Amino acid sequence: MITGKNYIGEEQSAKGSKTFHTFNPKLNIPTEWTFYEADIKEIEAAVEKASKAFDPYSNLPYVQRAKFLNAIADEIAVLGEQLITVFMQESGLPEGRALGERGRTMGQLRAFAALLLEGSWVAATIDTAQPSREPMPKVDLRKMMVPIGPIAVFGASNFPLAFSTAGGDMASALAAGCPVVVKSHPMHAGTGELVSSAIIKAAQRTGMPDGVFSNLNSSDVAVGQLLTMHPKIKGVGFTGSFNGGMALYRLANQRKEPIPVFAEMGSINPVVALPGALKEKGAYWAAQYAGSITLGAGQFCTNPGLILGIKGASFSNFINTLSAEIEKIEPACMLHPNIYDGYQRGKQELSAQPRTEKITDLKGEIPPNHAVQRILAVDAKVFLENPILHREVFGPFSIVVSCSDKEELVHVINHLEGQLTGTILGDEDELKRSPKVANALMKRVGRIIFNGVPTGVEVCPSMMHGGPFPASTDSRFTSVGTSAIKRWVRPVSFQSWPEELLPQALQNKNVLGIMRQVNGENTDRNI
Numbered sequence: 001m002i003t004g005k006n007y008i009g010e011e012q013s014a015k016g017s018k019t020f021h022t023f024n025p026k027l028n029i030p031t032e033w034t035f036y037e038a039d040i041k042e043i044e045a046a047v048e049k050a051s052k053a054f055d056p057y058s059n060l061p062y063v064q065r066a067k068f069l070n071a072i073a074d075e076i077a078v079l080g081e082q083l084i085t086v087f088m089q090e091s092g093l094p095e096g097r098a099l100g101e102r103g104r105t106m107g108q109l110r111a112f113a114a115l116l117l118e119g120s121w122v123a124a125t126i127d128t129a130q131p132s133r134e135p136m137p138k139v140d141l142r143k144m145m146v147p148i149g150p151i152a153v154f155g156a157s158n159f160p161l162a163f164s165t166a167g168g169d170m171a172s173a174l175a176a177g178c179p180v181v182v183k184s185h186p187m188h189a190g191t192g193e194l195v196s197s198a199i200i201k202a203a204q205r206t207g208m209p210d211g212v213f214s215n216l217n218s219s220d221v222a223v224g225q226l227l228t229m230h231p232k233i234k235g236v237g238f239t240g241s242f243n244g245g246m247a248l249y250r251l252a253n254q255r256k257e258p259i260p261v262f263a264e265m266g267s268i269n270p271v272v273a274l275p276g277a278l279k280e281k282g283a284y285w286a287a288q289y290a291g292s293i294t295l296g297a298g299q300f301c302t303n304p305g306l307i308l309g310i311k312g313a314s315f316s317n318f319i320n321t322l323s324a325e326i327e328k329i330e331p332a333c334m335l336h337p338n339i340y341d342g343y344q345r346g347k348q349e350l351s352a353q354p355r356t357e358k359i360t361d362l363k364g365e366i367p368p369n370h371a372v373q374r375i376l377a378v379d380a381k382v383f384l385e386n387p388i389l390h391r392e393v394f395g396p397f398s399i400v401v402s403c404s405d406k407e408e409l410v411h412v413i414n415h416l417e418g419q420l421t422g423t424i425l426g427d428e429d430e431l432k433r434s435p436k437v438a439n440a441l442m443k444r445v446g447r448i449i450f451n452g453v454p455t456g457v458e459v460c461p462s463m464m465h466g467g468p469f470p471a472s473t474d475s476r477f478t479s480v481g482t483s484a485i486k487r488w489v490r491p492v493s494f495q496s497w498p499e500e501l502l503p504q505a506l507q508n509k510n511v512l513g514i515m516r517q518v519n520g521e522n523t524d525r526n527i
Helices: 040-058 062-091 095-118 168-176 186-205 222-229 242-254 275-298 313-327 337-351 380-385 406-414 428-432 435-442 482-488
Strands: 006-008 011-013 125-127 141-147 151-154 180-183 213-216 235-239 261-264 270-273 306-310 374-379 397-403 419-425 445-450 489-495 516-518 521-523
Touching (some): 006 040, 006 186, 040 213, 040 222, 062 095, 095 168, 095 482, 151 222, 168 180, 168 235, 180 222, 222 242, 235 482, 270 275, 270 435, 275 306, 275 313, 275 419, 275 428, 306 313, 306 406, 313 374, 337 374, 374 380, 380 406, 419 435, 435 445, 482 489
Parallel strands (some): 151 180, 151 235, 180 213, 235 261, 306 397, 374 397, 419 445
Antiparallel strands (some): 006 213, 125 141, 141 489, 516 521
16 A cells, blocks of 8 residues: 655655655656655654664674675565555556566565675775784784765656666665665655555564654755755665756765765766677667667666767668667557657757758657657768767767777767767777777776676676766766675774674684685685
8 A cells, every 4th residue: 555655664654745646647647645754853753864874784793794695685575466566557667667667676686685694895905913023023903894884865767667666786885784765756655655665574573763754745855955965874776867966966965074975967878889780680670679779768867879980881771770670669668758758859959950861750659658760861071070979868878989990989989978888889809990989988887898788787796886986976986786885884993902802804713705815825714
């Protein structure tokens, strides 16, 4: 049952006077549920509970935190068909997408639980004392990662499950030992409430302290601003627009005690189509990229919004085939009328730029909130001269840029902003002959792909979902995969500390059985 209330730790609350509804974009009507926006007292109560929960929660044995994360996954499964139905009503996304996101959400929770038990994430290093060392004795030093404190997590509009209430930001923060206060996304507040109920049940079932998790409703920016500025919040996780991410980043740096904001803010994800790839498999890649550009109505931060190639018959054939393939695909429903309107504005603004050519032209009656895909073609010189053409259009939109030669191709890549992904299509020999292309692209991206599509982000230790600014606020960290836990911890050294009072990860007897670096050697043995 959806109540529309906030979760202040284990307590449901609806003290605020401001209410709102979510929206069914397929039916083009508001949903039946009324949600109560958190007021300032509820925000204060949620953060205060999180602050009080920090010490007991962060000091729990890792196995207890792992049980909590696994229990959250179990409780999400128990929600069953109700969760899938509400997800679809609030997003317009199909059942297959809902089921996939639920599986991904549960999978990443279990992945972080396994990481806790494996233990390498604490990065334990031990350098034992050498009292007889000349000319000066060496003291005993031991270092490990510790959690930074309560975290504010912002739900993402385009992933109601996998990047929202129980998404990667929340899962990684809880794994690190940090209580979480979620600002639920207003487009899918019902989905967020159902997931929150599962998290609270899991917390109660596994004996977690009250306040380890809270969920706050909000229809505008006020709740998020207050959370970010609260002195007891110690970090922020955000996935969304550049403007939204930068607003939080600036707020966090204006505080008396600045805090990190890990914002993933999207990109245009350039694709470099080398001539050999298009000569051999041009039709294949055209079909693959027609699907990638339109996947989920183009509402992915990894959507391929820019395709670069070298002028010639192969590239011209690729462009023509891409146009034909993309026109075969039925327009899909976008998440919300506001997102649809934003897509329309962005598409029209870029299409109106001088010396651009529209190479797709779908006609006919289109249902409300359904995005008509578009591909623009432009010469490299025009693209370089016009920064408006470098902007992300959130939706099924891409620009094809024709370069005169490989030198101009590298020049275009060098003038791109930071991106989440970059892709090269070619064969191995062609890649070997194009080191400048690969090196230029690597400097601009967090993930570089060979012969694939950028849509689809695997949850695993090797995934990097982040990139140079403005793709993210800190290119050293990922928001996807188990390495995401590194955002919520900091290193602490213990010097000459009584051995029995050290954290278990640093004691002589390796009771956790984890890998540690001891006097320069990686080992799981006792000292």
